[in-house]
Amino acid sequence: MHNNETRKQKYLQKMTFTPAHSPPTGQDKAETDVFHALMTAIIQHQDKQAFARLFGYYAPRIKGYLMRMGASASIAEELAQETMLALWRRAATFDPAQASLSTWIFTIARNRWIDALRKERHPALTPEDALTGDPEPEPDRIYEQNVRAEAIRRVLGSLPAEQAELIRLAYYNDMAHGKIVEETGLPLGTVKSRLRLALEKLRRELKDWDIDDLSSS
Amino acid sequence: MICHHPDEMYLAGYASGQLGEAESLVIASHAALCPVCRTMVHDFEMLGGCLLEDIAPVAISAVDIDALLRDVIPDPVTDNPVTPIMDRLPDVMRDLPIPGPLRHYIGNLDPSIAWQPVIRGLDQIPLDIGHQKNCKTKLLRIKSGATMPRHSHKGDEFTLVLTGAFEDERGYFGPGDLAISNNDVDHRPVAADIGDCISLVVINDDLRLTGPVTRFFNPFMRF
Numbered sequence: 114m115h116n117n118e119t120r121k122q123k124y125l126q127k128m129t130f131t132p133a134h135s136p137p138t139g140q141d142k143a144e145t146d147v148f149h150a151l152m153t154a155i156i157q158h159q160d161k162q163a164f165a166r167l168f169g170y171y172a173p174r175i176k177g178y179l180m181r182m183g184a185s186a187s188i189a190e191e192l193a194q195e196t197m198l199a200l201w202r203r204a205a206t207f208d209p210a211q212a213s214l215s216t217w218i219f220t221i222a223r224n225r226w227i228d229a230l231r232k233e234r235h236p237a238l239t240p241e242d243a244l245t246g247d248p249e250p251e252p253d254r255i256y257e258q259n260v261r262a263e264a265i266r267r268v269l270g271s272l273p274a275e276q277a278e279l280i281r282l283a284y285y286n287d288m289a290h291g292k293i294v295e296e297t298g299l300p301l302g303t304v305k306s307r308l309r310l311a312l313e314k315l316r317r318e319l320k321d322w323d324i325d326d327l328s329s330s
Numbered sequence: 331m332i333c334h335h336p337d338e339m340y341l342a343g344y345a346s347g348q349l350g351e352a353e354s355l356v357i358a359s360h361a362a363l364c365p366v367c368r369t370m371v372h373d374f375e376m377l378g379g380c381l382l383e384d385i386a387p388v389a390i391s392a393v394d395i396d397a398l399l400r401d402v403i404p405d406p407v408t409d410n411p412v413t414p415i416m417d418r419l420p421d422v423m424r425d426l427p428i429p430g431p432l433r434h435y436i437g438n439l440d441p442s443i444a445w446q447p448v449i450r451g452l453d454q455i456p457l458d459i460g461h462q463k464n465c466k467t468k469l470l471r472i473k474s475g476a477t478m479p480r481h482s483h484k485g486d487e488f489t490l491v492l493t494g495a496f497e498d499e500r501g502y503f504g505p506g507d508l509a510i511s512n513n514d515v516d517h518r519p520v521a522a523d524i525g526d527c528i529s530l531v532v533i534n535d536d537l538r539l540t541g542p543v544t545r546f547f548n549p550f551m552r553f
Contacts, residue, residue: 165395173390182347201402216376220378238362262380265380269380
């Protein structure tokens with residue numbers, strides 16, 4: 114199909130070579146520390162200024178994320194507000210040992226989206242589930258979360274642009290594969306195998322990542 | 331020891347919120363029992379968090395934060411984390427090992443609910459999960475040592491073994507193992523002789539019976 118071919122060429126042209134060791138994407142350590150301090154102020158003092166600052170950073174990003182998930186601008190904005198309100202009400206339940214702040218907010222936004230657009234719930238894994246199975250040694254979990262998040266940011270930044278883009282498309286498009294095929298003009302089989310490769314690469318690099326390397330950098 | 335795990339695409343789909351509720355339930359229930367997959371799910375959620383930081387922000391209309399927070403009322407749906415309701419398990423399930431994510435859904439069942447016969451050696455308890463058309467969830471019980479009719483699938487079938495075990499052409503599935511069949515699999519599960527095999531099953535479309543005799547029963551097999 115001529116249209117598919119043109120789209121495919123355009124897509125491939127957009128993908129430029131990314132050097133192997135890019136700087137991490139997303140928040141840097143200084144920003145993350147500030148946001149954690151803001152959360153502490155909210156939890157301990159119900160600090161509205163602190164909440165306003167978190168709102169200013171996260172609400173527009175939640176809106177952007179939900180729009181990429183298929184929500185209209187107005188619904189995305191409404192859900193972004195609801196997500197931040199849920200953060201305010203549930204601030205005391207935030208456990209940095211379980212997840213980073215961005216991860217926690219992502220899961221709240223994701224669940225609001227599932228509820229609002231699909232009228233379904235997201236079956237949750239709870240911390241109690243971690244108690245089933247083999248007991249594991251207890252490292253400093255907050256430290257581990259931050260370091261793991263950093264590892265993911267770096268790995269994401271180091272993936273070839275095409276692979277990183279496929280991961281983004283997969284996360285943001287509901288029932289991904291059909292829409293990725295539309296957007297990229299690539300045949301479905303190719304999309305699926307590249308996505309699988311991208312995820313495998315992410316997973317391998319996470320496994321190989323030496324946490325000690327990161328902690329000393 | 332758990333040997334059969336879902337492909338990481340399903341774990342990513344669960345973490346990113348794109349799997350339907352029934353499939354999410356069976357994936358989450360497996361992950362609750364499997365530290366390897368649970369870690370993978372957590373990493374995929376973290377990936378979601380990193381992508382959230384990375385995404386181009388879209389402007390929000392001006393908000394009066396004081397006004398917003400002044401009128402905040404607790405919202406039972408979003409505020410209460412889903413908690414398992416252990417003391418409300420139906421009588422027939424009290425002795426079963428039920429993973430956390432599944433306990434919440436089962437806790438809402440009628441306490442006197444009973445196993446419903448399907449065919450000889452096979453009983454079920456249907457569960458009402460999610461809103462996807464043609465997606466059915468149930469607990470299945472295969473009697474110890476019983477052989478199931480040979481069948482294939484038009485869609486996907488997810489089978490998470492909770493207790494007991496079954497074997498088919500793809501291998502041996504014990505507690506915690508998750509078997510995923512797509513529409514190219516034609517199989518005949520046999521329950522191991524170690525006790526009833528009880529599984530959480532999600533089916534994406536109607537099963538087709540393919541064995542020589544049971545093919546004739548297809549119109550009646552709407553389970």
